[in-house]
Amino acid sequence: MMKWKKLFFGLLFINLSALTLVLFLLFQPAKTPSVNVEEAKGNAKEAQGAELIIHTTKQHLNTIINDYVKQKMKTGSLSYEIQLADQVYIKSQIPVFEKEMDLTVTFIPNVTEQGNIELSNPTISLGQLKLPVQYVLKYMQKNASLPDWVKVDPKNERVYVLLNEVNIKKGYNVRAERFDLEKDEIVFKVIATIK
Template sequence: MKWKILFFILLGINGFIIVLLLFYMFQPSPSPNIPNIKGEGPVFTVQTSKQHMNTLIRDYIQKHEKKGELSYDVQLADRLYIISAIPIFGKQVDLTMAFDPTVDENGHIVLAHPTMTFGQLRLPVPYVLSYIDQHASLPNWVKVDAKKERIYIVVSDIRIKKGYMLKAKTFDLSKDDMTFTVTITK
């Protein structure tokens, strides 16, 4: 008779454990502590060099160059150079513009402190920038401010692919450090 009592006690303990396991098994698990980040989407940082940027710029210019327009080249060296040649009286005369690029708080590249030469002749910067703004077919992400003697490259308006947005983080030619953020927008 003693074994019957022990058997029912053991059966009761096993039943209690099974009920307890089933109770905890069907309870919702606690949610992990993941912060709810509100933003535009994931952000990636891309760092490049002057050599790679020169290749990228050259490819862009070749792809978007229109027949019959003035051809030009952009080179990153100690400064940002825009180089072209204009035919005058059957001869090509070099036109060179040099800028110091920086990044503003909005992630735009600002081309400032320009010098412009036509052959060996230095040109008045506000006049040339005003002429470029009125007569050059610039992409919509290039804004010319002749009064402040600056050109703004609105990097966020450059669409590399739908759903991706660029911003400049650093643009230091002396350190060969150009860093951009790529945001995947929703």
């Protein structure tokens, strides 16, 4: 009988000691290195033109793009999704004779000198039927809920993703450096233009 009492009180003592130690550690101030705040902020003039290079993959960019599209899509507009594979695919469904038909637009992406992305050489199909490019791009321009920085140019059969107009935060610009879908090498540069 006495043996279990000793074990019980021994276990109780160990638990109370552990709890006391945990509470003691919780209420201790965090150990952080001392930092000179002005030094950490840095000189604003030195920060101007600072660059951050972002490497990503098609899979990650697909997730980001389509999440953005879902958040920004206006009700009643043409819904679509974008897929980066060997080319850029824009997929949608449009009503034809009271039936939803698959609309697929493919583009070849190129990085412009300004760091924007030009989508060129489009092919457009409704189901298996090839459609005239200019007509469908006009339809997209009119009915798709596109961000202000995406410009459709039906006349020249191009779509431009104007990254230099993307507003991520005041004083920061984005530009594409590389957009090679075959090698899955996608590189962007974020530039601080703080004045």
